[in-house]
Amino acid sequence: AQTVTQSQPEMSVQEAETVTLSCTYDTSESNYYLFWYKQPPSRQMILVIRQEAYKQQNATENRFSVNFQKAAKSFSLKISDSQLGDTAMYFCASSPGGSEKLVFGKGTKLTVNP
Amino acid sequence: DTGVSQNPRHKITKRGQNVTFRCDPISEHNRLYWYRQTLGQGPEFLTYFQNEAQLEKSRLLSDRFSAERPKGSFSTLEIQRTEQGDSAMYLCASSFPVAGGLGQYFGPGTRLTVT
Numbered sequence: 001a002q003t004v005t006q007s008q009p010e011m012s013v014q015e016a017e018t019v020t021l022s023c024t025y026d027t028s029e030s031n032y033y034l035f036w037y038k039q040p041p042s043r044q045m046i047l048v049i050r051q052e053a054y055k056q057q058n059a060t061e062n063r064f065s066v067n068f069q070k071a072a073k074s075f076s077l078k079i080s081d082s083q084l085g086d087t088a089m090y091f092c093a094s095s096p097g098g099s100e101k102l103v104f105g106k107g108t109k110l111t112v113n114p
Numbered sequence: 115d116t117g118v119s120q121n122p123r124h125k126i127t128k129r130g131q132n133v134t135f136r137c138d139p140i141s142e143h144n145r146l147y148w149y150r151q152t153l154g155q156g157p158e159f160l161t162y163f164q165n166e167a168q169l170e171k172s173r174l175l176s177d178r179f180s181a182e183r184p185k186g187s188f189s190t191l192e193i194q195r196t197e198q199g200d201s202a203m204y205l206c207a208s209s210f211p212v213a214g215g216l217g218q219y220f221g222p223g224t225r226l227t228v229t
Contacts, residue, residue: 004156035217044118045157045205045220091156100145100209101170102218104156 002027002096006105013082014113020067021077021108023092033095034068035102036077040088048090051075082112116140118221120206126227127196134192135224139208146189147218148181149205150174157205163189196228 003026013019025034036048051059051068059066063083067076079086089109093102119138127133139146144165149157160179161171165186175181178196183189193200203225207218 037220044222045207047217047219050217093156100162100164101147101159101172102149102157102207103159106154106156 002029002032002094002103004092004094004103004105006092006108008108009106010109010111012111012113013079015082015084017082018078018080019082019110021079021090021092021110023075023077023105025073025075025092025094027073027094027096029096034066034075035093035095036064036066036075037091037093037104038086038088039091039107040085045091049077079110084112084114086110087112118206118208118219120204120221120224122224123222124225124227126229129196129198129228131196132192132194133196133226134190135204135206135226136188136190137206137221138188139206140219143208143210143219144186145209145218146183147207147209148189148191149207151203151205151223152201160191193226196226198228201226201228 005024032053034051038046038048049061049064063080065078089107091107092105121136147162148160151157159172160175161181163183166183178194181191203223205223206221209218
């Protein structure tokens with residue numbers, strides 16, 4: 001079974017600074033996809049960024065980028081120029097190749113301080 | 115609004131009662147998913163449909179749970195004889211008809227409280 005581990009239950013960062021959220025996963029699949037989702041307080045889950053495992057290039061979406069280390073099974077999220085609106089729960093998730101379900105980690109609560 | 119919608123947003127019920135939730139996916143998405151999220155945890159997969167066919171069910175989906183998507187559009191999730199352990203946020207998501215990695219789009223969820 002595929003598992004996703006987020007070892008940082010809570011993190012905080014000052015506005016405009018950079019923060020990195022950690023995620024490790026375990027899978028026996030050769031083809032899979034990795035995602036970061038954001039869940040603001042009392043609001044719905046939003047897809048932040050996605051990575052295809054067979055692509056070595058790290059994905060980037062504006063201020064959000066990932067560091068995908070396939071051999072280490074690590075998939076961290078870097079948020080640059082943090083904004084107050086980035087305050088949320090962040091979930092790392094994987095989708096095993098050939099399966100449509102998402103397997104989520106327990107999440108990291110990020111607080112951006114003014 | 116063309117996002118995923120869920121109704122009701124909140125449901126309070128007494129133990130032993132039946133409840134039904136509805137999910138309306140994004141119109142061009144043919145895949146629809148149900149997840150359950152308890153406090154302090156990430157969402158857990160329950161089941162998923164492609165059009166009207168239910169293709170995968172989690173072991174979490176006991177025989178008290180049933181999901182349908184009769185016409186390949188909206189879906190319902192019914193919980194019979196609710197238990198206090200069923201209290202959770204029930205999330206629905208939909209995705210484009212492409213396997214794997216384009217990501218799923220989530221609705222706001224239905225928060226169930228069983229008293």
